[in-house]
Amino acid sequence: MALYHFHVDQIKRSEGQSVVASAAYRAGEKLHSDYYGEDSDYTNKGGVIYTEIFLPPHAPREYADRETLWNAVEKAEKGKKAQLAYSFDISFQNEFSQEENIALARQFLTEHFVSRGMVVDFAVHEPEREEGGINNPHFHFLCPIRPIEQNGKWGLKQRREYVLDENGNRIPDGKGDYVFNAVPTTDWGSAETLEFWREQWAVMCNAKFEEKGLDVRIDHRSYERQGVELLPTRHEGSTVRAMEKKGIKTEKGEFNRWIRATNAFIRNLRKNLSALLEAIKEIKAELDKPQSDPVIIPLQRYFDMRNAKAYSQTARVNNLKELNLMANYLKAHEIYTIEDLESRVSDLKNTVDELKVTMDKEVTRMKEIRKVPEYLSVLRDLKPIVDGLQKIKFDKAKAKYKAEHEKELKQYYAVRRKLLEACPDGKHDQKLLDKEYTALEKAHAETYAKFKAIREEHQKIYHIHACVEKGCHAEQSNQKKDHRKQEER
Numbered sequence: 001m002a003l004y005h006f007h008v009d010q011i012k013r014s015e016g017q018s019v020v021a022s023a024a025y026r027a028g029e030k031l032h033s034d035y036y037g038e039d040s041d042y043t044n045k046g047g048v049i050y051t052e053i054f055l056p057p058h059a060p061r062e063y064a065d066r067e068t069l070w071n072a073v074e075k076a077e078k079g080k081k082a083q084l085a086y087s088f089d090i091s092f093q094n095e096f097s098q099e100e101n102i103a104l105a106r107q108f109l110t111e112h113f114v115s116r117g118m119v120v121d122f123a124v125h126e127p128e129r130e131e132g133g134i135n136n137p138h139f140h141f142l143c144p145i146r147p148i149e150q151n152g153k154w155g156l157k158q159r160r161e162y163v164l165d166e167n168g169n170r171i172p173d174g175k176g177d178y179v180f181n182a183v184p185t186t187d188w189g190s191a192e193t194l195e196f197w198r199e200q201w202a203v204m205c206n207a208k209f210e211e212k213g214l215d216v217r218i219d220h221r222s223y224e225r226q227g228v229e230l231l232p233t234r235h236e237g238s239t240v241r242a243m244e245k246k247g248i249k250t251e252k253g254e255f256n257r258w259i260r261a262t263n264a265f266i267r268n269l270r271k272n273l274s275a276l277l278e279a280i281k282e283i284k285a286e287l288d289k290p291q292s293d294p295v296i297i298p299l300q301r302y303f304d305m306r307n308a309k310a311y312s313q314t315a316r317v318n319n320l321k322e323l324n325l326m327a328n329y330l331k332a333h334e335i336y337t338i339e340d341l342e343s344r345v346s347d348l349k350n351t352v353d354e355l356k357v358t359m360d361k362e363v364t365r366m367k368e369i370r371k372v373p374e375y376l377s378v379l380r381d382l383k384p385i386v387d388g389l390q391k392i393k394f395d396k397a398k399a400k401y402k403a404e405h406e407k408e409l410k411q412y413y414a415v416r417r418k419l420l421e422a423c424p425d426g427k428h429d430q431k432l433l434d435k436e437y438t439a440l441e442k443a444h445a446e447t448y449a450k451f452k453a454i455r456e457e458h459q460k461i462y463h464i465h466a467c468v469e470k471g472c473h474a475e476q477s478n479q480k481k482d483h484r485k486q487e488e489r
Contacts, residue, residue, distance in 0.1 A: 006198045009087045010189075011142070050102055050124040054109055056117045060152045063119060070121075073144045076154040083157075085142045086188065092137035093205055095214055104208060105139050112200055118143045118188065147186050158182040295330060295341050298471030299323070299464070305474055326464050338468065345465050348458040355451040362444040368422040369437045375419040376428060382412040 053064050063069040073084055092101035102124055109120050121142040147155040160180040162170045170178040187193045202218050209216045244253045303323045310316045335341050385408045392398045402409060420426070423433075 006088075006090050006201060008089075008194060010083050010145070011085045011087045012081050012083050048123055049098075049126055050122075052106070052122045054106075054114045054120040054122065056114050056119065056148065058117070058150045058152060059119055059148050066121060069119065069144075072154070073146070076146055083145050085144050088141050088143075090139055090201065092139060093208075093218075094137065095212070095216055096208060098137070100208070101137060101139075104204060108201055108204055109141060112197055113141075113143060116186075116188070117147055119148065143188070145189070147188075156185050159185055293338050295335060295338050295468060296327065298338070298468045298475065299326060300471070301474055302467045302471035305471075326467070329460065329464070338472075341461070341465055341468060345458075345461055348454060348461060351454050352451065352458055355447055355454065358447050359444060359451060362440050362447060366437055366440050366444070368418075369433050369440075372419065372422050372428060372433055373430070375415050375422070378415045379412065379419065382408050382415075385409065386412055 051066075053066060053069065055061070055063055063072065070084075077084065090105075092105070096104065105122070105124070109122060113120050122139065123141065124139045125137075144154075146157055149155045159182075161183045163179040163181065165171055173179045184190070206217050243250050300323070303319050306319050307316050310319065330336070330341070333344065335344055385405050389398065389401055389405070389409070392401055419428075
């Protein structure tokens with residue numbers, strides 16, 4: 001069962017207590033034990049199986065030490081209850097190994113957090129088990145709210161943006177200052193950024209599912225936004241989880257157990273109904289399908305006609321061999337009716353036409369590339385004449401010059417247009433053009449191989465189709481003769 005949990009909090013400094021005073025945090029856990037509870041998993045050293053600190057290039061290297069980092073974070077703050085860090089809690093996937101999950105998390109943090117200039121304190125915890133014994137592997141990480149400037153100093157969380165009147169002047173607030181709005185210096189705490197991170201984690205997990213060939217996907221959107229009529233669980237938090245782990249039932253825990261059981265029942269019911277509806281749909285489609293005549297009947301009739309006109313046993317044996325080859329082809333390609341045969345002929349013809357178009361484009365482009373040196377040579381030869389025209393200032397002299405060199409000027413501009421068609425970006429890098437030509441040659445050879453195989457099959461099936469048509473016409477002719485005979489009687 002694929003897990004999706006992506007929760008974020010802002011961690012504040014508790015009055016009178018230092019971040020580094022928490023032994024649990026020095027072990028790579030989340031922040032204060034008083035914030036999470038003394039008995040929570042976050043303050044249990046044994047629950048941590050992997051830790052790492054990621055630093056952007058301009059961050060001081062000494063911040064790779066956890067105690068040094070968070071001492072510096074606290075030192076930068078003046079308020080007793082200042083916000084220190086963003087705290088993230090994200091689920092891993094049971095379908096991936098522990099090594100794959102950690103590698104995926106490291107990639108995610110590097111690409112989407114460290115790349116923004118954020119410091120990341122990363123910790124992986126031993127998997128918990130949800131109700132029913134389902135593994136709930138997860139990881140936590142903390143990012144200081146303050147950005148680090150390029151000089152390695154802590155920057156501001158917010159900046160003042162003064163409100164201006166209609167004349168562009170600041171508006172006094174009546175207290176000796178001016179009216180202003182506090183604007184965050186980063187987008188790290190915005191709803192849009194959090195939504196982007198949630199989406200990117202789902203994208204990376206789904207790419208990994210696809211790479212492993214697993215028919216599993218997760219979605220960062222809520223059930224409501226997905227249009228899924230399932231009930232959402234409530235975020236429990238570390239305190240509730242710690243109590244539940246000790247066997248102490250909580251209101252949130254009981255509620256979430258009921259939600260999970262209800263959702264499982266809904267999923268199972270929908271799965272059974274979907275399977276039933278799909279089966280009904282397939283049966284109805286089969287019943288509604290117009291019944292086409294078996295293709296083998298007119299084909300057999302055609303060869304019966306050929307055998308009737310055969311002058312030797314050898315000819316009849318050859319007819320039998322040809323009929324057998326055709327029958328085997330039809331069976332191998334699941335062509336049982338005349339309608340199937342016509343559909344196959346049409347599909348092959350369309351494929352042949354598409355491959356022809358592709359080959360024409362490849363050949364045309366290769367010709368263009370091979371013409372480029374010739375175009376450049378012509379332009380070099382004719383450029384002095386064009387430059388001579390540009391140097392003439394007087395209209396009469398210019399008109400006379402154009403008349404004298406009309407052929408060369410027309411050729412120059414015509415060749416320049418062709419060169420621009422061959423090199424739309426205006427670049428004439430022969431090495432790149434030769435590389436493109438080599439790739440086109442390879443692609444053309446592959447396209448032609450496909451075209452040749454499809455064309456041969458098309459010719460074969462077209463011949464079968466012609467034989468079937470002759471058999472059908474013979475039957476229609478026999479029916480008309482029988483009808484005339486009945487009328488004459």
